[in-house]
Amino acid sequence: MNPFSEFDAQVQTDVPLSTITWSHLGGPAQYLIAPQTVDALTGVVKRAREEQLPIRILGSGSNLLVHDRGVPGVVLRLTAPVFTEANTQGNRLKAAGGMKLGDLISFAVGKGLSGLESLVGIPGTVGGALRGNTGARNGDIGQWTKQATVMTTSGEIIVHSKEDLVFSYRKSSLDELVILSAEFHLSEEDPQELTRRLQKQWIVTKASQPVADEGLCLIFKDPPGMDAAMLIEQAQLKGTRVGEVEVSDRHANFFLFHENASFEDTLRLIELVTQQVSDRSGIELEVQPTIW
Ligand SMILES: Cc1cc2nc3c(=O)[nH]c(=O)nc-3n(C[C@H](O)[C@H](O)[C@H](O)COP(=O)(O)OP(=O)(O)OC[C@H]3O[C@@H](n4cnc5c(N)ncnc54)[C@H](O)[C@@H]3O)c2cc1C
Structure with missing residues (x-):
């Protein structure tokens, strides 16, 4: 049974988040909900709490890496005119x-x-x-x-x-x-x-941005006074690939996600880049996107 049916909201179930995120990664959201009013948003938030369902907010998904297994509970989108x-x-x-x-x-x-x-x-x-x-x-x-x-x-x-x-x-x-x-x-x-x-x-x-028909995501924060892309380039990692995930040739702080790219490959490429930059420069890169 859908616990959100009484609210003025578009409720979809098991929607692959890969259809929304910029990386094209991400398994299904149990409930993807777009409330149409602030009252409906309040109702959905309170109901999720009563039902002990986790709740998350999705913007454009351009700073997000979502696991292939997806996310339980509610993912909210503020796409209605009032928002x-x-x-x-x-x-x-x-x-x-x-x-x-x-x-x-x-x-x-x-x-x-x-x-x-x-x-x-x-x-x-x-x-x-x-x-x-x-x-x-x-x-x-x-x-x-x-x-x-x-x-x-x-x-x-x-x-x-x-x-x-x-x-x-x-x-x-x-x-x-x-x-x-x-x-x-x-x-x-x-x-x-x-x-x-x-x-x-x-x-x-x-x-300065890669041109990609496929997925892309900016991966690391710039360390204080430094440029993450430059550090990755100096470690000669442009074009490095794990599975279907690749360090962009055009701007080394972007990963490109080819067809069938996986979340696990993304984590492995992050680990590889972090390790090699650290070995070469002693600097620990920090991941920028939120991980679900
Ligand atoms: C091509 C490209 C270029 C980029 N260039 C830059 C750049 O120059 N500088 C830079 O800083 N970043 C850059 N980014 C990263 C990204 O675009 C920004 O961080 C952007 O502001 C994320 O917004 P979003 O709506 O896509 O957030 P999402 O990726 O959807 O979400 C990111 C986080 O914000 C939270 N969130 C989203 N909306 C809300 C809300 N309404 N209320 C509460 N929490 C919310 C989510 O829950 C999540 O934790 C770039 C990304 C790409 C793909």
């Missing part, structure tokens, strides 16, 4: 947690609000970006975030103001179950000039 909207008031922009980062940047630029455009070309959602303080060379999302609204595992909604929020390299203090929305304080600028900058930045970012 993907944004609005502005002066230089303040409020965006919902399920909004695509690219849509947020286009929206901000269209309103003549600058700051977030340095993140153009990075896949994912607002919630996923806030969870891991996603960033590029000239900034990360945390530096513009002034408020965040979250939901806890008991369904309680909490607003964190700037003083409660701590962001550091690929880390944030936002560790509650769901990031519902955030407010960004941006600078006002001429939209045409901003659009030109956005286009330039997009070209630079895209040129």
Whole structure:
């Protein structure tokens, strides 16, 4: 019996997460649920707790490695309109947690609000970006975030103001179950000039990413003051392969996932790269994606 049938939510069972994740890895989610309202989300979260089912949030799946055996319990997706909207008031922009980062940047630029455009070309959602303080060379999302609204595992909604929020390299203090929305304080600028900058930045970012019809995932955090891709390249690991998983030739901090790539092969390639970089440079690389 489906314990979530009474809620205003799209409920699917045994959906392979490989159809959603950027790596194309991942076995089935027992329940994949897209609530259509905040009340429905609260209901699903509370019911999962009553039923003692584990609950996870999936954004775009671009910073996630999921085991081939899949995940028990509930995987939530914030894809309904109420979780993907944004609005502005002066230089303040409020965006919902399920909004695509690219849509947020286009929206901000269209309103003549600058700051977030340095993140153009990075896949994912607002919630996923806030969870891991996603960033590029000239900034990360945390530096513009002034408020965040979250939901806890008991369904309680909490607003964190700037003083409660701590962001550091690929880390944030936002560790509650769901990031519902955030407010960004941006600078006002001429939209045409901003659009030109956005286009330039997009070209630079895209040129640095591998082009892959198959799966891909950014694998390691940059160690302080260093570049993980450079360390992997110096260890001559570009193109190294375990099974159907390969270190990208174009940017060594990406793994490419060919057809039939497995989670186990991914872990073995991570281990191999970590070991060889450590042997050569003495530096221990740290994995960036969340592992389910
Ligand atoms: C081609 C490519 C380029 C990339 N470039 C960069 C880069 O330049 N810089 C960088 O920092 N990263 C980069 N990444 C990694 C990734 O895009 C970012 O980390 C992105 O912000 C993840 O967002 P997501 O929605 O895909 O999160 P997911 O992968 O879906 O989830 C990641 C984590 O966030 C949690 N989460 C997601 N949404 C929510 C929510 N609403 N509430 C609570 N928790 C949530 C998940 O539970 C999970 O723990 C890149 C990845 C790829 C594939």
